[in-house]
Structures are given as structure tokens and as C-alpha cells.
Amino acid sequence: GPILWDFDALTMTFWQLGRRIRWDGVGGATPAPPRLQLAAATSEAEHPLLENLLQQHGDLFTEPQGLP
Incomplete structure (x- = not known):
């Protein structure tokens, strides 16, 4: 759906x-x-969806170690 x-x-x-x-x-x-x-x-309990996304896709947020 749409995102604002x-x-x-x-x-x-x-x-x-x-x-x-x-x-x-x-x-x-x-x-x-x-x-x-x-x-x-996500330290607040009101963001469970964001917490789940971070757990599932944590590798996307790791610091780059070089050029792709």
C-alpha cells in the first residue's frame, strides 16, 4: 500500500x-x-513490527567492510 x-x-x-x-x-x-x-x-514495546524486521534482516544494517 501507499507509504507517506x-x-x-x-x-x-x-x-x-x-x-x-x-x-x-x-x-x-x-x-x-x-x-x-x-x-x-525499537526500545519501546510499541514497535514490534520494526523489531521483527530488524531481527529478520539484521545483515542489511551491518557496517560495510569494503566495496561490493
């Missing part, structure tokens, strides 16, 4: 199984690597 990105507010909103899901970005002066940002966002 708001790059000014750092949000992503979409529908999953009839529920509206909104993910908020982690702000700060120095952005953390994506894995740290997502891990910080």
Missing part, C-alpha cells in the same frame, strides 16, 4: 493489517548509523 514519507518531520506512515503505523526518525546533531537509530526506535 515526511522528510521534514522525519516520519514514515503506512497501514499494516488495518492499523496505521507511524515510524518517527531519531534526531540529533550527529546522525547515528542506521542500525543504532532503528535499535533506539
